[in-house]
Amino acid sequence: QSALTQPASVSGSPGQSITISCTGTSSDVGGYNYVSWYQQHPGKAPKLMIYDVSDRPSGVSNRFSGSKSGNTASLTISGLQAEDEGDYYCISYTSSSTWVFGGGTKLTVL
Amino acid sequence: QLQLQESGPGLVKPSETLSLTCTVSGGSISAGSYYWGWIRQPPGKGLEWIGNIYYSGSTFYNPSLKSRVTISVDTSKNQFSLELSSVTAADTAVYYCARRRGNSSGLDYWGQGTLVTVSS
Numbered sequence: 001q002s003a004l005t006q007p008a009s010v011s012g013s014p015g016q017s018i019t020i021s022c023t024g025t026s027s028d029v030g031g032y033n034y035v036s037w038y039q040q041h042p043g044k045a046p047k048l049m050i051y052d053v054s055d056r057p058s059g060v061s062n063r064f065s066g067s068k069s070g071n072t073a074s075l076t077i078s079g080l081q082a083e084d085e086g087d088y089y090c091i092s093y094t095s096s097s098t099w100v101f102g103g104g105t106k107l108t109v110l
Numbered sequence: 111q112l113q114l115q116e117s118g119p120g121l122v123k124p125s126e127t128l129s130l131t132c133t134v135s136g137g138s139i140s141a142g143s144y145y146w147g148w149i150r151q152p153p154g155k156g157l158e159w160i161g162n163i164y165y166s167g168s169t170f171y172n173p174s175l176k177s178r179v180t181i182s183v184d185t186s187k188n189q190f191s192l193e194l195s196s197v198t199a200a201d202t203a204v205y206y207c208a209r210r211r212g213n214s215s216g217l218d219y220w221g222q223g224t225l226v227t228v229s230s
Contacts, residue, residue: 001173003156034215038157045206045223046149046157051216089157093215097170101149104156 004029004090004102011108017078020105022090023071028100030071034093037066037075041086049088050075077107085109112136114207114221122201122228128194132207132221133187140165140185143212148181148192150203151223158203162210163190197228 005023012018022029022037029035033053038046048057050066053073063078073092077084090102118130132146139146147162161171163181171179175194183190194201204225208217 036215036217038217040157045220046217047220048216048218051214051218053215055216057216057218091157091159091215091217096173098172099159099162101157101159 001028001094001096001098001100004092004100006088006090006102006105008103009106009108011110012077012080013110014080014082016080017076018080018107019077020075020088020090020107022073022075022092022102024073024092024100025071027095028071028092029068029073031095032093033068035066035068035073036091037064037073038089038091039084039086040089046089080109082109112209112219114209114219116205116207116221116224118224118226120225120227122197122226123230124198124228125196128192128197128201128226128228130192130205130207130224130226131189132191133189134209135188138185139183139188139190145210145212146181146183146190147208147210147217149206149208149217150201151206152200152203160192160194160205164212199228202226202228 037050040046054066145162148160180193204223207221209219
C-alpha cells in the first residue's frame, strides 16, 4: 500500500486559515469515511484532532475542521495560532482492512 | 483516565526479534469494541501503521511488514504486545501503542512512545 499524499509543508500567519490536503485513491480515502488527522509536536506522541473525516474529539478547538471530496481529505485550521505549529498526519482505512498514513505536513506559523 | 505505556529493550541486534509490550491502565483491554495497535516513526520521518488487534484476538497487519510481525493480547495482564522478527537498521524507530474505537478511525489514546535502536 502506498502512503497517502500530503504537502511537505504549509505556512500561514497568525489569524489566517490554512488547509492541508491528503490524497489517496478510491480504495482508501475515497472509499470510506474513515479518515483521521493528528497533530504532533517535537518529541511528543501524536494527538487526535479529527476523526471519521469531520468529527472533532472533545477538547479539540473548533478552529480545526475536516472534510472530504472524492479521493482527497482536507484539514482546515482557522484563526491560526502559534501553538498550531507542528507536524500533521492523516490516516485512512483501506479496502484491505488495513490503515495507511500520509507522509506528514510541517505547519509553520509565520 | 486511560493510559498506555510501552516497554521493552531499547537496543536490539540485527537479525534478532524486537519485542515490545503495551500496558493499559485505567480501563480494561477487553471491555468494549476496541482495537489496540502499534505505530512507528523512524527518526526524522513520518508515521507508519504496523498493525492492530481486536480485543477478541483478530489481527490486521501492514502488508509490507506482515511476514515479520506478530501482535498478541494478554487480557489477564491488560497488555498487548508486538514482535518484529529479523530486524535491520531500517526498523530503528520510536514505537507507539494506541487505541482505536471500533467503527471509528480515531486513535484516541497513545502511549508516550519508546525508541528502539537496531545496532550491533
